[in-house]
Amino acid sequence: MEPWALTTFILVVCVSFLVFLSLWRKDYKGRKLPPGPVPLPIVGNMLQLDQNISRSLCKLSEKYGPVYTVYFGSQPVVVLHGYKALKEALIDQGDIFGGRGYLPIVDDIYRGHGIVFSHGEKWKQIRRFSLMTLRNFGMGKRSIEERVQEEAQFLLEELRKTNSQPFDPTFILGCAPCNVISSILFHQRFNYDDEKFLSMLRILSENVTLLNTPMAQDRKNPDSVFDFENLATAGMDLFDAGTETTSTTLRYGLLLILKYPEVQKKIHEEIDRVIGPHRIPSIKDKLEMPYTEAVLHEIQRFVDLVPFSLPHEVTQDTQLQQYFIPKGTTVYPLLSSVLSDPKEFPNPEQFDPGHFLNKDGSFKKSDYFMPFSIGKRACLGEGLAKMELFLFLVTILQNFTLKSVVDSKEIDIKPGSTGLLTVPPKFELCLLPR
Structure with missing residues (x-):
């Protein structure tokens, strides 16, 4: 490759990356979500988490509080840490936080069917039927x-x-x-x-x-x-x-x-x-x-056994503590943070x-x-x-x-x-x- 062509190629790559980074930051800052560590493009906050994800998420709460946002790749996830945050979300706003969040590792298998990974009215009907059936069987x-x-x-x-x-x-x-x-x-x-x-x-x-x-x-x-x-x-x-x-x-x-x-x-x-x-x-x-x-x-x-439960999803715009959480946001309730609460x-x-x-x-x-x-x-x-x-x-x-x-x-x-x-x-x- 000619020197001028190589220089042009490198310049185009650098400019493209800077444009991409600018758009990413604009999109990131424009999202109305609780605060959290600044994510990198594509990988999000994955480099800040070790193999024990629940332990890493608990540690981040020390800096960002009981309700904060991390990015798994490009997907934002609101993390709930501690008894108070989990109760306010899963009990006090149970219907709103009762959706099932997206989990790539099982989505292709379950495709929204069954009890665990279904949503909305489908989930309500199949859960009601399952409870009735189990009771009938003893x-x-x-x-x-x-x-x-x-x-x-x-x-x-x-x-x-x-x-x-x-x-x-x-x-x-x-x-x-x-x-x-x-x-x-x-x-x-x-x-x-x-x-x-x-x-x-x-x-x-x-x-x-x-x-x-x-x-x-x-x-x-x-x-x-x-x-x-x-x-x-x-x-x-x-x-x-x-x-x-x-x-x-x-x-x-x-x-x-x-x-x-x-x-x-x-x-x-x-x-x-x-x-x-x-x-x-x-x-x-x-x-x-x-x-x-x-x-x-x-x-x-x-x-x-299930450190951060299974992902939930917010079914409508809502407020949790002082933070706005938009409809469709994935939520991880950290059960670990409650089961290991030193108080x-x-x-x-x-x-x-x-x-x-x-x-x-x-x-x-x-x-x-x-x-x-x-x-x-x-x-x-x-x-x-x-x-x-x-x-x-x-x-x-x-x-x-x-x-x-x-x-x-x-x-x-x-x-x-x-x-x-x-x-x-x-x-x-x-x-x-x-």
């Missing part, structure tokens, strides 16, 4: 507890097969909650070695049989949300949420109990006093087991069941306990998840003593990965019969 009734109790006994059978040898609990703990959802939707549970069941665990998508009927209720209604794809996605949502979240929390819980043997000892003492060695645990036992209940709450608080939970980085115990040893509730989020977009299966966590954990510890394959002081409890979900590191344990 959610909140004695029958659902019996399903969980039954599955806990099958889980015990599988755990006994480990013969006190080291094993990775990931697969077995995934089977149990998945079978509970299967029994609700399909009126059928599966053996843990069933090929169909294993396939369902792998893909969590072949789960639409029970949801076919409403499509023939409403097939002639052009405005109906009850089409095959939407109901299939709703079924997949139930399996995803009902399997992965519970099994991951339970698995992380076992790791934490291995790390702190004194916690296991106290749970064993409470189980022996309230339930004994032979009676099947019941959800009513929670009332007499404040320490175990505190441990379960502390596991969920400490694990911080509510002293030394929040420490695993301490005392966070949920009064001085007299009774269980202490907290408004800051929101691992299932709050408001209209809170987790649909919160009640089932709490029941499963209690009955599965208590059944395991009623029958076994957890033993680590390494010294408890060497156990690493830092997450294996953190993104949309917080996942524990891989580990093995031994189950010694009591």
Whole structure:
């Protein structure tokens, strides 16, 4: 290339970049959004965030306050930090902040269908239908507890097969909650070695049989949300949420109990006093087991399973605190900021069941306990998840003593990965019969 041509090319590139930068800054400054760090063109604020995004977002709040804006690429996102900001948005303005924000990693898969990633009237209808269906199948009734109790006994059978040898609990703990959802939707549970069941665990998508009927209720209604794809996605949502979240929390819980043997000892003492060695645990036992209940709450608080919830979207122009937030803005409610609030939970980085115990040893509730989020977009299966966590954990510890394959002081409890979900590191344990 001739020198004059190279010089011209470089000049054109520089001028183009300066024009682009000027337009970007004009567009950025013209947006009516809460303050935040100045974004770069194209990458936004991504260079200011490390791999632990929730931790980075919490740190930015120290400078920009409880309501601020960051850019993921060119997309602005309003971040809510702390209990007050989340309550004002998700409870006090629940309808306005009840939209589902755009999430590129799942948008191509869900395409706005199902319960979790749908919007507007479609979401209202499919959520209402899902709640009604789950209640008809026993959610909140004695029958659902019996399903969980039954599955806990099958889980015990599988755990006994480990013969006190080291094993990775990931697969077995995934089977149990998945079978509970299967029994609700399909009126059928599966053996843990069933090929169909294993396939369902792998893909969590072949789960639409029970949801076919409403499509023939409403097939002639052009405005109906009850089409095959939407109901299939709703079924997949139930399996995803009902399997992965519970099994991951339970698995992380076992790791934490291995790390702190004194916690296991106290749970064993409470189980022996309230339930004994032979009676099947019941959800009513929670009332007499404040320490175990505190441990379960502390596991969920400490694990911080969904650090910044799922993205919300503002459905109309609104005001939050002193800031204007326009319609269509994506909002990230930082659940981490509430679950680790040092004023509510002293030394929040420490695993301490005392966070949920009064001085007299009774269980202490907290408004800051929101691992299932709050408001209209809170987790649909919160009640089932709490029941499963209690009955599965208590059944395991009623029958076994957890033993680590390494010294408890060497156990690493830092997450294996953190993104949309917080996942524990891989580990093995031994189950010694009591």
